[in-house]
Amino acid sequence: MxxxxxxxxxxxxxxxxxxxxxxxxxxxxxxxxxxxxxxxxxxxxxxxxxxxxxxxxxxxxxxxxxxxxxxxxxxxxxxxxxxxxxxxxxxxxxxxxxxxxxxxxxxxxxxxxxxxxxxxxxxxxxxxxxxxxxxxxxxxxxxxxxxxxxxxxxxxxxxxxxxxxxxxxxxxxxxxxxxxxxxxxxxxxxxxxxxxxxxxxxxxxxxxxxxxxxxxxxxxxxxxxxxxxxxxxxxxxxxxxxxxxxFPVTAILQISGSFAELAQHGFPQEVVQQWVAAFPQGLNDLQLKAVNQHGVLSGNSLLVIAPTSSGKTMIGELSAVQAVIGGRKAAFLLPYRALVNEKFEEFSARYAEAGLRVVRCSGDAADGVTPVLSGRYDIAFFTYEMFLNLALRSPRFLNQLGLVVVDEGQFITDPNRGITVELIYALLLRARDRGVNPQLVVLSAVIGNLNSFDRWLGLPLLVAKERPVPLIEGVLDRRGTFQFVDTDGTTKSEALLPGHQIVQRREKPSSQDVIVPLARQLVQAGEKLIVFRNMRGPAQGCARYLSKELGLPPASSVLDALPTQDLTAASQDLRGCLAGGTAFHNTNLLRAEREAIERGFRSTDAGIHVLAATTTLAAGINSPASTVILAENEFVGEDGRPFTVAEYKNMAGRAGRFGYNEIGKSIILADTPMERAQLFKKYVLGAPEAVTSSFQHRDLPTWVLRLLSQVRGVLITDIPGLLVNTFGGYTASRANPQWISRVEGEISALVERLLQAGLAEREGELIHLTLVGRACGASSLSFESSIRLVELMRQVDISGIQPFQVVAMIQVLDEMDAIYTPVMKKGRSESVRAADVAQRYGHPLAQSLQRYCRDEVGFWGRCKRASLMYDWMSGEPIDILEKRYTTTPFQGAISYGDIIRIADGTRFHLRSAHQILSALFPDQPEFLSGLDEILRRLEFGLPDGAVSLVRLPVALTRGQYLALFSAGCTTIESVRDLGMEVLVALVGKEPARDIASIRSSMDVSRQQS
Known part of the structure; x- marks a missing residue:
């Protein structure tokens, strides 16, 4: 045979x-x-x-x-x-x-x-x-x-x-x-x-x-x-x-420390050469322990807790490349879009030559959702919310993953984002029961008592306290005395500033009195500084007065890189600061401006010596400084909540970045010697807070809805078991064995509400979500907001409304009410916003914004957001919007940061509403596709006829798109027909040159065809 x-x-x-x-x-x-x-x-x-x-x-x-x-x-x-x-x-x-x-x-x-x-x-x-x-x-x-x-x-x-x-x-x-x-x-x-x-x-x-x-x-x-x-x-x-x-059996890979060794273990030579050039000193102790003792290059999962700038991210990077070599896909989960974009650009540049396909999913138009869902990628970067949404929408997506890296894993404790991070962990834990068990690498900044966090995840633990760049931490009072912990661990005090240099510069003593002489002294010593302020206004003001006081040369290359169209009130302020060698970084700046500042500050010769920033800069964006100054120790916009020790450590960790400085220094400002001693004990000597769940009992309905969306059907009596899969349920049930029985009654009442609202249905003994309920559970919305949206939309004649009107309806959700909206609360000057809404969306929509409203000020805030978004999507210039929606400079003032925050929030929750409306109205494809167009208009702030311009293969600013639209361009072909001089006048030299080069290649391809 x-x-x-x-x-x-x-x-x-x-x-x-x-x-x-x-x-x-x-x-x-x-x-x-x-x-x-x-x-x-x-x-x-x-x-x-x-x-x-x-x-x-x-x-x-x-x-x-x-x-x-x-x-x-x-x-x-x-x-x-x-x-x-x-x-x-x-x-x-x-x-x-x-x-x-x-x-x-x-x-x-x-x-x-x-x-x-x-x-x-x-x-x-x-x-x-x-x-x-x-x-x-x-x-x-x-x-x-x-x-x-x-x-x-x-x-x-x-x-x-x-x-x-x-x-x-x-x-x-x-x-x-x-x-x-x-x-x-x-x-x-x-x-x-x-x-x-x-x-x-x-x-x-x-x-x-x-x-x-x-x-x-x-x-x-x-x-x-x-x-x-x-x-x-x-x-x-x-x-x-x-x-x-x-299929070789891979033992735990042992390496001595040189990146060059990895070429012998199958790593692409192009990748290894990049690492050798970037890190000639080789792997540090933390990375070697992850490889040699914990086997991350053999597919082992790991929880890494280490200080900022300790090299944690490289552990995830090594694991990702190893996963791709083995034919698996790797996902990086990050807290902010800015981080996703930064890492996407960094990895694309580093690994393009080796042929690795890198994509990103952050909720923007440039996202690679299609490649992700079709499996055409190797490494993908996600915001937490986008990852959770895709994992719930597509089981196949999760099945394909070989590695998940959760960066900034301590965000599980965040009061706003914690629920998303915790649900991601719970989703991955539940997936293990059905054989879906990708390697999980969780990277966290220093945190306190783990509270069995590692046991819940089932991960071995690697903890490091040392930093490759030593950090001096201390507190400076107005007398110039600096109390600090030196690099050898001893507590010391010294006169950092001569007392005569600290003089009162305004009617009342302020942080400016200390920041000016301190910055002058440090900059003269060749240092780069980050000054953290707790609000956008003080950050701008700090950069402004330092630019005048320090007498530094202009940061000319950064000034040349700034956009010139559709500028904000903060844009002119920024130019004034850069003229004096300083800058600020906050949400009042355009994205292109923030990116120019980040690149300029990273550069050794771009001329930015001092960067004043809000606390969001501390969340991992690569911003190396030799010294960090913390002017405040509490959040103003969050009921005066003091910084946690972990938040302080994260900001302090921005000092002394590896490859830039040999030593870093963190300085907290205090008024008196007594306050200096208090802050020193609390923050410098203090231990970070214990890991806790963001689970609150009041959020039980939302958690149950989210968890039900992860299963096909479940007995009512088994629902508490789903809650135990969360970290909050795990810790609560361990602390109180009666916890499960205590929530059973609430869950029964909750299930009845789901059944009555049509979000769930019975099938024998099982309860499972309907298509509408599953869309709600997979969304970003709370249980109450989901019910509210479904109820509102079922009451309207869908054939009688336009997609853009949903933008107004979204404002009634709790999530949108939670977005800070500057409103003048005294008097009735903001009451005109109701008329604005009626004019833009029609009277019925204006009336619907009164639904579920707590008070009149809340109603004005909804109207203000809805009207603002209408004008933003109409292409109104930013400076006009800032003036139109500012009631007074002191109360109700709207800045670009407010506009973009409201636009991003509306877009984010409208995306969830889109999923729900797709399940509610599957027979309305034109309406649903219209919502896709609205999402793009919200992202770019463009009128209907200009949206097609974003398909240009050159990324432009909003001002450049609007300039093209004003010149009569509504399609890529119409841009192609513009003369070079006109194109330069509309978008500037470099973008015009990029467009012209693409235009030339299009002409060649047409001739060939």
């Missing part, structure tokens, strides 16, 4: 419309290796990815079947996408031309019927029809009918298919194989006795696959058809040389 085999596996596809897979290539290689290791004289072909083209696969199968004799057995194994109409999708298949580029099963059936082979065993690990999640390619041009299997099986023709004709074939996250291939490998390699035979083994294959599918929470039933007279026997499959070479 001769045995011939063809193993085909396709993960990657030329057609961008075909989603990539993770395990199909692995399936083919594993079966090829096992059979070649086990069966002597096997004639086997392996065709994967680029080699699995339509021509090569078709010719290989035809050749094997046509050459087979009556004594031969032919095995044909395919893993990849299957289309609803019965085609196997190959590497070069084009979705718009399946008949010409895919492999039809009908053709295979004909070849099976005509071959002389005694037995043909066909293993198909792909979908046949219907569902979309894993291994099915949906086509709009053809019906979703199942193809006929007749002819594929029969006497001597065995078909082992992954699933029924109306099911999807899933990939198993744990093994990295398709469920069917995993079951075949298990059944044929673990069976008792010297051999296995078909059809006897088929039952075990089906059983294993169904059990694994049930564990994953999906339905998949493999199909076995056909028979062989006398049976078909194979030896037990052995893991021999080929298998070991294809």
């Amino acid at each position: 001769g045995l011939k085999a063809i193993f085909v596996g396709v993960d990657k596809y030329i057609d961008p419309l075909v989603p990539e897979l993770n395990g199909a290539r692995r399936d083919a290689i594993a079966l090829w290796a096992l059979f070649t290791d086990t069966v002597e004289n096997l004639s086997a072909q392996l065709l994967v990815d680029e080699t699995a083209t339509h021509t090569d696969v078709a010719q290989s199968i035809q050749s094997a079947l046509s050459a087979a004799t009556e004594d031969d057995v032919v095995i044909i194994s395919f893993a990849g996408h299957g289309s609803p109409d019965g085609n196997l999708i190959l590497h070069d298949t084009v979705s718009s031309n399946l008949p010409g580029t895919a492999l039809p099963m009908v053709g295979l059936a004909e070849q099976f019927a005509t071959t002389k082979a005694r037995v043909v065993l066909c293993i198909l690990d792909c979908c046949f029809s219907g569902q979309a999640p894993a291994r099915v390619l949906e086509t709009s041009a053809r019906p979703r009918s199942a193809f006929a299997l007749t002819g594929i099986y029969g006497e001597g023709r065995i078909l082992l298919a992954a699933c029924a004709t109306n099911e999807a074939a899933w990939e198993q996250p744990g093994s990295g194989h398709g469920l069917l291939t995993h079951a075949v490998i298990e059944a044929m390699s673990r069976a008792e006795g010297p051999s296995v035979s078909f059809p006897e083994i088929a039952g075990e294959v089906i059983r294993i696959a169904r059990v694994e599918a049930e564990r994953m929470g999906v339905t998949q039933t493999p199909v076995f058809l056909g028979n062989v007279q006398g049976g078909l026997t194979f030896p037990i499959l052995q893991r021999g040389e080929n298998f070991q070479a294809a």
